Amino acid sequence: MKLPMHEKSLFAILLRSQWWISIAIALGVTLIASLFLPMQYAAFAGAPFVVIGAVAGWRQLRAPSAKRIERTVEAVRQMSWGDFSHALEDAFRRDGYRVSRLEGAPADFELYRSGRRAIVGCKRWKVARLGVEPLRELYAARRAHDAHECIYVAVGEISAPARAFAAEKNIRVMHGADLARLLPRVGRA
Numbered sequence: 001m002k003l004p005m006h007e008k009s010l011f012a013i014l015l016r017s018q019w020w021i022s023i024a025i026a027l028g029v030t031l032i033a034s035l036f037l038p039m040q041y042a043a044f045a046g047a048p049f050v051v052i053g054a055v056a057g058w059r060q061l062r063a064p065s066a067k068r069i070e071r072t073v074e075a076v077r078q079m080s081w082g083d084f085s086h087a088l089e090d091a092f093r094r095d096g097y098r099v100s101r102l103e104g105a106p107a108d109f110e111l112y113r114s115g116r117r118a119i120v121g122c123k124r125w126k127v128a129r130l131g132v133e134p135l136r137e138l139y140a141a142r143r144a145h146d147a148h149e150c151i152y153v154a155v156g157e158i159s160a161p162a163r164a165f166a167a168e169k170n171i172r173v174m175h176g177a178d179l180a181r182l183l184p185r186v187g188r189a
Helices: 009-018 020-035 039-062 064-076 081-094 133-144 162-171 177-182
Strands: 097-103 107-115 118-123 149-153 171-174
Touching: 009 020, 009 039, 064 177, 081 097, 081 107, 081 177, 097 133, 118 133, 133 149, 133 162, 133 171, 162 171, 171 177
Parallel strands: 118 149, 149 171
Antiparallel strands: 097 107, 107 118
């Protein structure tokens, strides 16, 4: 069972920050604790921040570069619907999902893994700016299919109202870095 971390907790914020910030906090906490405790005990006070810094550093090391993200997005924009949908299908299968296509619905795929169902919408993946309407349609499809989660895949900019709606309805929007991670072979020379 995976316990969720509140997105505004100190550790969650540090996981999204640069790795060296956590290490700097660890040093500061250790120095302050060493004023009151022997050094061997003071080092333990900063240990959680060292762990968070290591995890953040590992994530940042594995994150796709800006150049790779740009190449992936450009390559996806050049793909036909058939090529793009097959690439997505293969990528989700590699991630351990059982994938089935949905015809005539706002959602394009239904994913199954570990007893959980997700639906994926991506028909308007090439739009320059994603608005709220496709997300509303996907959310309605989520309820109709009794899915646990929904994912929308896009390469264009995401409007502020669409971001707010996605956050409110717990819709995962995949674009940019998420897309480059999902499709690692797309856009490589």
